[in-house]
Amino acid sequence: MLSFILRRLGTMALTMLCLTLVVFFLINLNPNLKKLAISQTEMHTSAEQLEDWLVNHGYRQNFFVRYGQWLGILPKQPITDPATGKPAQRFSFCNDPVEPKFSGVLQGDFGCSTKFKTTVGAKLFPALGATGLLMFWVLAVMVPISLLIGILAGMREGSRTDRTLSVASIASTATPEYVSGVIFTVIFASWLGWLNGSAASASQGLTFYNFTLPVMTLAIYGTGYIARMTRASMVEVMTQQYIRTARLKGLSFSSVVVKHALRNALIAPFTVIMLQFPWLLTGVVIVEVMFRYQGFGYTLVEAAGNNDIDLLLGCSLVSVFIVLITQLISDVGYAFLNPRIRVQ
Amino acid sequence: MQIEYISAFDVVVGVLWRFWPVWVALVLVMGVSFAYKKKLGLYGQLFDSGVGIAGVGICLFWLFTAIFASTISPFDPLAQVSIMKDTLPGAIEPTSKLIYYFGGDKLARDVFSRMVYGSQIVLIIAPAATGFALMVGITLGLPAGYYGGKIDTVLSFLANLVLAFPVILLFYLLVTPGIMDTPIPYAMAGLFFLFPIIFFSVLFWTRYKNRPDRLYILLGLTLVVGGWIYIGLVFDKDPLKIVHIDPNQLNIFVAVVFASSPGVFRIVRGLTMDIKTRDYVAAAQTRGESPWYIMLWEILPNARGPLIVDACLRIGYTTILLGTLGYFGLGLAPESPDWGTAIKDASRLLRSFIHPALPPTIALMSFVLGLNLLADSLREQSMKD
Numbered sequence: 001m002l003s004f005i006l007r008r009l010g011t012m013a014l015t016m017l018c019l020t021l022v023v024f025f026l027i028n029l030n031p032n033l034k035k036l037a038i039s040q041t042e043m044h045t046s047a048e049q050l051e052d053w054l055v056n057h058g059y060r061q062n063f064f065v066r067y068g069q070w071l072g073i074l075p076k077q078p079i080t081d082p083a084t085g086k087p088a089q090r091f092s093f094c095n096d097p098v099e100p101k102f103s104g105v106l107q108g109d110f111g112c113s114t115k116f117k118t119t120v121g122a123k124l125f126p127a128l129g130a131t132g133l134l135m136f137w138v139l140a141v142m143v144p145i146s147l148l149i150g151i152l153a154g155m156r157e158g159s160r161t162d163r164t165l166s167v168a169s170i171a172s173t174a175t176p177e178y179v180s181g182v183i184f185t186v187i188f189a190s191w192l193g194w195l196n197g198s199a200a201s202a203s204q205g206l207t208f209y210n211f212t213l214p215v216m217t218l219a220i221y222g223t224g225y226i227a228r229m230t231r232a233s234m235v236e237v238m239t240q241q242y243i244r245t246a247r248l249k250g251l252s253f254s255s256v257v258v259k260h261a262l263r264n265a266l267i268a269p270f271t272v273i274m275l276q277f278p279w280l281l282t283g284v285v286i287v288e289v290m291f292r293y294q295g296f297g298y299t300l301v302e303a304a305g306n307n308d309i310d311l312l313l314g315c316s317l318v319s320v321f322i323v324l325i326t327q328l329i330s331d332v333g334y335a336f337l338n339p340r341i342r343v344q
Numbered sequence: 345m346q347i348e349y350i351s352a353f354d355v356v357v358g359v360l361w362r363f364w365p366v367w368v369a370l371v372l373v374m375g376v377s378f379a380y381k382k383k384l385g386l387y388g389q390l391f392d393s394g395v396g397i398a399g400v401g402i403c404l405f406w407l408f409t410a411i412f413a414s415t416i417s418p419f420d421p422l423a424q425v426s427i428m429k430d431t432l433p434g435a436i437e438p439t440s441k442l443i444y445y446f447g448g449d450k451l452a453r454d455v456f457s458r459m460v461y462g463s464q465i466v467l468i469i470a471p472a473a474t475g476f477a478l479m480v481g482i483t484l485g486l487p488a489g490y491y492g493g494k495i496d497t498v499l500s501f502l503a504n505l506v507l508a509f510p511v512i513l514l515f516y517l518l519v520t521p522g523i524m525d526t527p528i529p530y531a532m533a534g535l536f537f538l539f540p541i542i543f544f545s546v547l548f549w550t551r552y553k554n555r556p557d558r559l560y561i562l563l564g565l566t567l568v569v570g571g572w573i574y575i576g577l578v579f580d581k582d583p584l585k586i587v588h589i590d591p592n593q594l595n596i597f598v599a600v601v602f603a604s605s606p607g608v609f610r611i612v613r614g615l616t617m618d619i620k621t622r623d624y625v626a627a628a629q630t631r632g633e634s635p636w637y638i639m640l641w642e643i644l645p646n647a648r649g650p651l652i653v654d655a656c657l658r659i660g661y662t663t664i665l666l667g668t669l670g671y672f673g674l675g676l677a678p679e680s681p682d683w684g685t686a687i688k689d690a691s692r693l694l695r696s697f698i699h700p701a702l703p704p705t706i707a708l709m710s711f712v713l714g715l716n717l718l719a720d721s722l723r724e725q726s727m728k729d
Contacts, residue, residue: 011501018505023517031522167395170720174713176664178671178684179705182691186698281510286671290691297512301672304516312516319510 005332012324016317023316024067027309033059036307040114070111070313072104105317111310115302120314123299128318131284131295133206134214138280142219142226143273149223150230150269155257157235166231172224177286181217188213198292214291218283222276226269233268237261267337274330278323347427350434350443359445359456365412370404386652389725396721402714406707409460410467417457418442421681424452433699449686449700450693451679458681459703465682466711469593470662473600474655477662479539480601481608482651486639488609489616500613503606511603511665512672518599519675529595534578536601541570550637596675600665604658611654615647622646649726656719660712667708683708 026032036059037050045053054060058077068074077100103109110120146169153165175183188195196210237243238261246256285297292298296315303311350358360367377400381388390396409416419425425437428448435444446455488496506514523529544566552559576587577594589597619625620643628638669675670684671691678685683704690701 015501015505015508019508022505023513026517026523026528029522029526029528031525032520035522166720167717170716171713174660174716175709176667176712178667178687178691179709182687182694182701182705185691185694186701190694190698278507278510282512282668285510285512286668289672300513300516304513316509316513319513320508323508323510 001332001335005328008328008331012328015324016320019320020071020313020317021067023313024070025063027307027312028059028063028066032307036114036309039306068104070104070310072102072106072109074102074104075100076103110314110317113303113308113311115306115308115311120310123311124296124314124318127294127296127299130293131288131297134211134218134284134288134293134295135280137211137215138218138222139273141215142223145219146223146226147230147266147269149227151234151257151262151265153227154231154234154238154265155261157238162231165227169224169227169231172220173228174224175220177217177221177283178290180220181213181287181290184213184217214287214293217290218280218287221283222279226272226276229272230265230269234261234265237265240264267334270337271330271334274326274333277326281319281322347431347438348436349432350436352434355434355443355445358443362416362418362445362456363409365415366405366408369408369412370401373404374401386722386725390718390721393721393724395717396725399714399716399718399721402710403718406463406711406714407467410463413460413464417454417460419444419454419457421453421458421461422679423454426452428452428454430697446703447697447699449689450697455686455700455703458686459683459707461681462683462686462704463707463711465676465680466663466666466708469597469600469666470659473597474604474659474662476536476540476597476601477605477608477658478651478655479543480536480605482612482644483539483543484605485609485612486616486643487635489613490620490635490639490643492617496613499609503609506602506606507610509603512668514603515599515665515669515672515674518602519595519669524591524595529591529598530578532598532602533594536598536605537574537577541566541574544570546636547640550634550640592675592677596666596669599669599675600662603665604662607658608654611650612647615650616643619643619646649722653719653723653726656715656722660715660719663708663712663715 033054034050037053038045041050041053058066065074069076108121110124112118113120113123116123149165149169153162153169156162195213198210201207201210243256243260246260247253251259281297284295285300287293288295288297289301296318299311300315300319302308303315374397377384377388378391381391390400419437419442425439425448428435428437428444429452430450431444431448433445433447435447436442437444444454444456446459449455449458484499488499517523518529545563548559548562548566552562572582572584573587576582577589580588580591582588616639620638625638625642628642633642666682667684667687670680670682670686671688673685673688676682676685686704687701687708690697690704694701
């Protein structure tokens, strides 16, 4: 088991290395650098001055050197001040070093956000905290509801409850966040006026009034999928011999479901829930933009829209890490929950 | 000038009336299918369940809407009639006396016509991109599952690499205006559009290797048609000027194919690994058939059930992806009538006007719902066998 986890961690590190290299390459394409230079300099700068700015701030160094610097295996060089000829800070608002120094992701320095004029760490981690809160409430709503729907539907396959709930879950998987968000806002905010259509005030304090709509919107897309998987797993378990035995020895239907079927039927949904995280990440971006909630997704869109290189790299590192770690947890957890695999 | 309105009842009747070519086509197709359902195989079996009929009905509805879009919609989707700005549903346009059934948006365009024309964009890009993703996934997934070993390790690693990207980040990196100045989208298009040609060439080669009369015709046809479309799409140099795609649409297309082919790859790989242990594969191996013959003519036909179901779900998912792109204003032109862009424009103004937001959301939701219902009932039917 330990060697399995270690091997997976190794693959994970390799994947992250490849992915960050790809992201680094795509962000540093020439048009993107031009865009960055234009947004960072004064209005009406000539093409040569833009080029000067890029050279000066070290954006024209060799690609692999810059990637190494970002990673922390090559020292970050200070820039030369064109006026005095002395070494100077690259970005003063980030307290960049004046002498060459190993300061990259491996040392815990995620770089400097040119859009928010602060270090990436200072921007990214509070945003992650805010998104973590959102994720927590989404999971707290989504998981119990979807498991309940799946179990009720799968308990008696082909019954009217099953058909109704199945169509409802199919409908929910057909509703992406930007659709349900609009519909919920129209119904609950514009029409009934019960809830707030913006979660901007949620950064100061969560209330039922400003946080329900984002949570509902984000939960609905995943609910149907998890419910369908739970149903499939439940249907399979209900046809097993031991369920029939339990019924034949005279146990009531409810006690068969609760004591015998549930424990075995919930193994597969666990994997599904863990694998929902990549989808939730996309959903988070849509919902946070739609409801103006200042979290990770909002930061990602701002970083991408303004070509904020270090911040976008930080965002992609975090999201790729989340995707890979949830995959690992789902594999390990599956083996742990399923005694048949654990014994082997 | 005062704008006159028709009643809500008239709006409903008017909208239903505007869709008349769709109803006619729908009744014809559904009637014929229903009458001959016994002879139509898997498609005919769909008409045995309510879910299946609903799925087929909704999908055909949007298909016919896309085909007859110019007859159904009373206005040009891009035309702006300034007096109709933000009008409520049922407003009468003063000069032509035609009706803005679902009102006007903030740029005074007809919401109803935009919704109808939006279906064209979705119904062209989503199935086509899914088709290409299927080709890529099948062509790479079959050898990965069949041979295993190093090929499998490398291809699976690459697929997992793409799958580990959150979709939205991938789109922000791949679908930006700046990237069109670089050769990346064209290189990717050149790579992806090669797969269908390879697929069909190998398909015909393995089957008709010993029958040159058939082989040369089929192979020649594949290369000519494939090469013609390839030149038109990738280099935009179609000598006949028929095949043409805008650079930004090509960019979206490539990004969507790139995002969804690893999923197909994984499914095909899994199915291949399962099917290659069957007896008929062993029999073909004993006969001395080539590996590619076994993959394409023994394994692939037996994997078609799950693949068809997946293709239906995937078209729905691609529709959602296109909507996401539109919602973030990536790739598609800002005035484009596609549903995602319309939702983006309308959702910013929800506080003042809700009517421009509802038609595109409901359209997108119903189309994806139709595809999901179709996939569900296909799965039910293929499980029965």
